[in-house]
Amino acid sequence: DAGVIQSPRHEVTEMGQEVTLRCKPISGHDYLFWYRQTMMRGLELLIYFNNNVPIDDSGMPEDRFSAKMPNASFSTLKIQPSEPRDSAVYFCASSLLGVGLAGVDTQYFGPGTRLTVL
Amino acid sequence: GQQLNQSPQSMFIQEGEDVSMNCTSSSIFNTWLWYKQDPGEGPVLLIALYKAGELTSNGRLTAQFGITRKDSFLNISASIPSDVGIYFCAGSNTGNQFYFGTGTSLTVIP
Numbered sequence: 001d002a003g004v005i006q007s008p009r010h011e012v013t014e015m016g017q018e019v020t021l022r023c024k025p026i027s028g029h030d031y032l033f034w035y036r037q038t039m040m041r042g043l044e045l046l047i048y049f050n051n052n053v054p055i056d057d058s059g060m061p062e063d064r065f066s067a068k069m070p071n072a073s074f075s076t077l078k079i080q081p082s083e084p085r086d087s088a089v090y091f092c093a094s095s096l097l098g099v100g101l102a103g104v105d106t107q108y109f110g111p112g113t114r115l116t117v118l
Numbered sequence: 119g120q121q122l123n124q125s126p127q128s129m130f131i132q133e134g135e136d137v138s139m140n141c142t143s144s145s146i147f148n149t150w151l152w153y154k155q156d157p158g159e160g161p162v163l164l165i166a167l168y169k170a171g172e173l174t175s176n177g178r179l180t181a182q183f184g185i186t187r188k189d190s191f192l193n194i195s196a197s198i199p200s201d202v203g204i205y206f207c208a209g210s211n212t213g214n215q216f217y218f219g220t221g222t223s224l225t226v227i228p
Contacts, residue, residue, distance in 0.1 A: 004160075043161070043206065043218035056215060091160050109160030 002026075004110035006092050012116045018080040021113045024073055025094030033107065034067055034077050035091040043091075049075065082117045089114050122207055124219035132227050137194040139222045141207030150190040151208040151216065152181050161206055165192070197226050 005024040013019055025032045033048040047057040052069045060067070064083070069075040079086055095107040122143045131137060141150070149168055153161035165176050167183035167190060174181055180193045190207055207219040 042220050043208075045215060048215075093160070106163045106166065109162070111158070112160050 004092055004094050004108055006090075006110040006113050008113060009111065010114045010116075012118065013082055014118050015083055016081045017117075018078065019082045019086075019115060019117075021077040021090050021092075021115070023075045023077070023092030023110060025075070025092070026108055027073065029094035029096050029108075031095045031097070031107075032069060032075050033093040033095075034075070035093065035109075036088045037091060037112070038088045046077070079115075082115075084117045087115055087117050122209055122217055122219035124205075124207055124222050126222060127220070128223040128225070130225045130227065131197055133197060133199060135197055137197055137201070137224060138191065139193075139205060139224075140189060140191045141209075141219045142189045143209055143217070144188070145209075145211075146187040147209035147211055148187070149210045149216075150181070150183050151210075152179075152190070152192050153206040153208065155204045155206060155221075157203075164205075194224075197224075199226050199228055202226050 004026055007022045011019060030051050034046040035043050036046055037043045044059055046059045047067045048055055049069045052072060065079055067077045089112045091109050091112045093107045093109040122141050124141045151166050152164045154164055155161045164179055165174050165181040167174055167181055170183055170187050171185050172183040178195045182191045184190055194201055202225055204221045204223050206221050208216040210216045
């Protein structure tokens with residue numbers, strides 16, 4: 001399996017521009033997670049989906065952020081308009097049954113998208 | 119969001135030495151995970167713990183779920199250069215909402 005695929009790997013944009021990050025989860029996985037990693041705040045869960053339905057978006061910073069999962073093999077995280085404080089590494093992760101079911105499954109992370117907003 | 123405290127923040131050790139790091143939380147968790155992240159990559163799960171007091175090994179790595187359920191520990195025995203990276207703990211009560219630690223950066227000197 002190719003693992004979780006994210007694109008682009010690097011994105012540099014100017015403040016105010018729209019940014020779209022893409023993720024292809026591992027085939028057959030029912031859960032998809034979006035995380036953000038910064039030096040100041042570490043790894044934070046933004047939103048996660050189960051069977052393409054958003055379950056918990058309480059980590060989404062504000063209305064400028066939106067995430068969609070139109071089908072089981074594709075998800076997007078959009079920032080509009082982008083701001084310099086959005087600069088971070090954004091990770092997508094997927095799992096088959098969700099993490100925490102004893103001894104059953106694990107969460108696989110993609111390589112991340114490094115976003116720089118100037 | 120909630121953040122877990124990891125210590126130490128960074129470690130510089132000689133190859134062959136053992137390593138210990140820990141993670142503490144103000145909240146009780148029923149699941150603890152330990153990840154390793156290499157530069158430019160996403161975290162990779164090392165060990166998962168599901169029961170207070172549980173001790174689990176993965177090769178040279180051993181992790182323990184603290185009895186108070188507010189802490190966890192990771193030990194690496196006989197470190198090697200490829201152990202270099204940042205180690206994160208993560209805790210959860212809900213199974214999918216995980217809170218991550220601040221990370222421990224490990225450098226192994228050959």
